[in-house]
Amino acid sequence: MSKLPALKFTVTDRFLRYVVIDTQSDPESSTYPSTEKQKNLGRLLVQELLEIGVTDAHLDEYGYVYATIPANTDKDVPVICFCSHMDTSPDCSGEGVKPLIDKDYQGNNIVLPDDDTQVLRLDEHPDLQNQIGNDIITASGTTLLGADNKAGVAEIMDACYQLINHPEIKHGTIRILFTPDEEIGRGVDKVNIEKLGAYAGYTMDGESAGNMENETFSADGARLTINGVSTHPGFAKGKMESAIKIAGEIIAKLPHNLSPEGTEDMEGFVHPVGVQGHVETATIDFIIRDFAEEKLHDHAEALKRIADEVLNRYPNSSYSLKITEQYRNMKSVLDEHPEIVEYGIEAIKRAGLDAKLCSIRGGTDGSRLSFMGLPCPNIFAGEHAFHSKQEWVSVQDMQKAVETILHLCMIWEERA
Incomplete structure (x- = not known):
């Protein structure tokens, strides 16, 4: 040697x-x-x-x-x-x-x-x-x-x-x-x-x-785009569906055991890293991480279920979710x-x-x-x-x- x-x-x-x-x-x-x-x-x-x-x-x-x-x-x-x-x-x-x-x-x-x-x-x-x-x-x-x-x-x-x-x-x-x-x-x-x-x-x-x-980690990025309903706030009762508030509800529903602050070792997470929005449209950017690649799909599905649950209360609003591969x-x-x-x-x-x-x-x-x-x-x-x-x-x-x-x-x- x-x-x-x-x-x-x-x-x-x-x-x-x-x-x-x-x-x-x-x-x-x-x-x-x-x-x-x-x-x-x-x-x-x-x-x-x-x-x-x-x-x-x-x-x-x-x-x-x-x-x-x-x-x-x-x-x-x-x-x-x-x-x-x-x-x-x-x-x-x-x-x-x-x-x-x-x-x-x-x-x-x-x-x-x-x-x-x-x-x-x-x-x-x-x-x-x-x-x-x-x-x-x-x-x-x-x-x-x-x-x-x-x-x-x-x-x-x-x-x-x-x-x-x-x-x-x-x-x-x-x-x-x-x-x-x-x-x-x-x-x-x-x-x-x-x-x-x-x-x-x-x-x-x-x-x-x-x-x-x-x-x-294996890593994906996710962008959730929310399309709400904008009206004049003085005449909004029963009409307005604020994309900003919908975004807030989705973020608030992310479970602790699927968040960076609630995970460790080999556990993955879904983490919101950026929010932009107006009453009519809002976007949330997430990073999705796990050591097992197949779990990235599971985490994205969990995010989708949360969005579906929240949007059920807003019948005139919609969302789209785009997943982008980052690294493996x-x-x-x-x-x-x-x-x-x-x-x-x-x-x-x-x-x-x-x-x-x-x-x-x-x-x-x-x-x-x-x-x-x-x-x-x-x-x-x-x-x-x-x-x-x-x-x-x-x-x-x-x-x-x-x-x-x-x-x-x-x-x-x-x-x-």
Whole structure:
């Protein structure tokens, strides 16, 4: 078993550079990428890759960064790809991020200075108990941090730096992919799979150090459109059927045990994420999630039954329900290529961590990449409390993620 050489990590410096660049994506935009500012980070990544000697690094018209680290072995090693997304969530501001480092964390509350109501407490962030003595990076209290997924970006970039500067680390051809718009579900819409030419991929976009995810939700979107009856409110008795109120009744009837706040582990849900409307017409957008694909249909039928029940009281109103496929559980694909997950678990162990195979109550770029021909589990990046002002990551966890990437490169070469 090959060991890693002594490494001078660059991951923290890179991360601190990347998070101050606003890369928030926009679900209302129809462009690719959804926001032009995401390319600002893409251009910096290309520049840094070229500077360390990755000669084919480039940014395409859709905001994707592609790069290749050539093989340095005579073995015929399958091409593997490492992937992270550059955008941050629309749920919380990513403008004016001020990263702060709490060194040698000792279990204390971390009060974020720009809003002292934002406090990281051990009982609310249980993984902090594994960080005693580590260095915790947070934002200042008014923005998210952007560890989701700039931690993954920085880890892959540092791994590239180490591979170039340590030719004794033997590996096959390594492809690098940085994507825009993952947070709004379009992260791989314009990926050129043929151009990547990889056999397997790994997204670096997971939470606790040591975790690897081979299973995601399957996901659909649903739009419920309600057609009510509008009249002048002064003369509305017996005539008006407000689409807004009908929408409210439907939302109120969603059962607790079919809602995100009432489910956990392997339980799915139906979740309203947006409402727009007037008296005459209203729309509710839902996300429907479950690990078992066949249950998505059951959840949609439950939503339809609620709408039917409510509309029965409004004889002159109607509704329509449109279901749109979003992504599917990648486990069915990964089970056909067990070595991809096995090598990932082995790499985590070689990095000195307890490896844990998990299911994620969400999705990653890897969910869709797997069904596009690139089987792609998800490896920890160390990010926590994502999409919030209390988002954090530790320096040491990011360094372990870099080591995991490097061990993966070596394992694929060893087993070839």
